[in-house]
Each structure stands twice: as C-alpha cells, then as structure tokens.
Amino acid sequence: MRRLLIILAVILLPGCALYDAYMMTGFDPNEYLLITQIRVDAKQYKTQCAMPMATNNAVTISYKTTLFETYSQGLPNNADVQRAAKSLNEIAQGLVDSYGKGPVNPLFCKLKYGSIENSAAVMQVVIGNRPR
Amino acid sequence: MTLDQINQELANLANSGDPVFANAANQVAQMTAAAQAGQLSTEDLAELLKDMQRQLDIIDDMSQLKFKETLNTIITGLLSLAAVVP
Numbered sequence: 001m002r003r004l005l006i007i008l009a010v011i012l013l014p015g016c017a018l019y020d021a022y023m024m025t026g027f028d029p030n031e032y033l034l035i036t037q038i039r040v041d042a043k044q045y046k047t048q049c050a051m052p053m054a055t056n057n058a059v060t061i062s063y064k065t066t067l068f069e070t071y072s073q074g075l076p077n078n079a080d081v082q083r084a085a086k087s088l089n090e091i092a093q094g095l096v097d098s099y100g101k102g103p104v105n106p107l108f109c110k111l112k113y114g115s116i117e118n119s120a121a122v123m124q125v126v127i128g129n130r131p132r
Numbered sequence: 133m134t135l136d137q138i139n140q141e142l143a144n145l146a147n148s149g150d151p152v153f154a155n156a157a158n159q160v161a162q163m164t165a166a167a168q169a170g171q172l173s174t175e176d177l178a179e180l181l182k183d184m185q186r187q188l189d190i191i192d193d194m195s196q197l198k199f200k201e202t203l204n205t206i207i208t209g210l211l212s213l214a215a216v217v218p
Contacts, residue, residue: 080194080200083193084190084194087190087193090186091187094179094182098176098179105172105176107166108172108179108180111159111163111166111180112180112183114159115159115186118156118159118187119187122191122194126197126198126201129201130201131204131205131208
C-alpha cells in the first residue's frame with residue numbers, strides 16, 4: 001500500500017514542482033510580520049498624503065520594503081517571495097524618488113499606497129498559508 | 133485598442149468575481165479617469181501603470197507559491213499516509 005501511494009504521487013505530480021513544493025520554505029513569522037506591517041502602514045499613510053509627514057512616510061515605507069526584500073533574499077528556496085518582494089520594493093522606491101524630485105500630487109501618493117497595500121495584502125495571505 | 137474597448141475590458145475584469153483582479157481593474161479605471169480630468173500628469177500616470185504591471189507580477193509569483201503550498205500539503209499528507217499504512 002505504501003509503495004502504491006508513493007508511485008501514485010510520482011505519477012500524478014510533475015517532478016520539478018514536486019521537488020520545489022517539498023523543499024519550499026516553511027512559515028516564517030518575521031517575514032509574515034514584515035509584510036503585515038507594510039500593508040498596515042500603506043493603509044495608514046494613504047490617508048496622510050496631503051499632510052506634512054507625507055515625505056517621512058514615504059521614506060519609512062521604502063525602508064520597510066527594502067528590509068523585507070533583503071530579509072526574503074536570505075531565506076533558502078524562497079524564489080517566488082524574493083521576486084515579489086523586489087517588485088513591491090520598486091513600487092515603494094518610485095514614491096520616494098518622486099518626493100526627491102519636488103512636490104508630489106496627493107492623488108499620485110494615494111494611488112501609490114493603494115498599489116503597495118493591495119500587493120501586500122495578496123502576499124500576506126499566501127505567506128501566512130505556508131506550511132508550518 | 134480604443135479607449136472604449138479598454139474601458140469595456142476594465143469593466144469585465146471588475147465584474148469577473150475575482151476580488152484581486154476587480155481591485156486592480158478599479159485602480160486602473162480610477163487612474164485613467166483622473167488623468168483624463170487633468171488631475172494626474174502623464175509622468176505620474178506612466179509610473180502608476182508600471183506599478184500595475186508590478187502588481188500583476190506579484191499576483192503571478194504568489195499564484196505559483198500558492199500552487200506549491202497546495203502540493204506541499206498533498207505530499208505531506210501522502211507521506212503521513214505512507215508512514216501509517218502497512
């Protein structure tokens with residue numbers, strides 16, 4: 001019976017996917033906390049785009065997305081999150097770059113945080129479902 | 133593709149029933165409407181549309197990870213079964 005189950009698994013599941021899935025990084029509470037913080041920060045900062053602290057908020061969230069990207073790079077078998085973390089960091093860096101060029105349109109700022117919040121929400125759910 | 137066709141495609145996505153794609157479609161619709169009303173510069177709109185592409189990349193990466201998580205659950209279950217069944 002045991003042999004039958006193993007043969008069944010090998011036949012039904014493609015080799016590379018099987019290996020990747022079996023070797024995947026398990027749930028990491030720090031990774032989950034960081035992406036949750038980014039999501040919550042983006043939700044909060046979205047409401048402060050017309051306030052004096054908007055520039056500082058952009059710097060703060062870009063620091064966190066950089067921290068998240070760097071942290072995920074150190075985890076083995078974590079390529080999917082590493083790619084997503086890089087994309088998320090690019091979104092946040094674009095906002096900081098805009099503040100470096102001069103005054104930023106509050107609507108642009110709000111939509112930027114919307115992109116960060118939505119992306120972080122998608123990532124949070126999947127990262128939270130990793131095997132424990 | 134004309135602007136009307138783009139708006140139609142966005143409306144289809146917004147009504148697709150998938151909350152992630154519906155959210156993305158609503159965001160794009162909001163951006164293009166704001167740009168048409170002169171509330172967003174062309175440069176800002178271009179950056180925001182690049183962000184949409186990045187969001188789609190993130191969704192793609194997370195879909196692959198979700199698939200692997202499902203596989204991992206199946207493998208773990210099969211191994212547990214194999215361990216207890218003679």
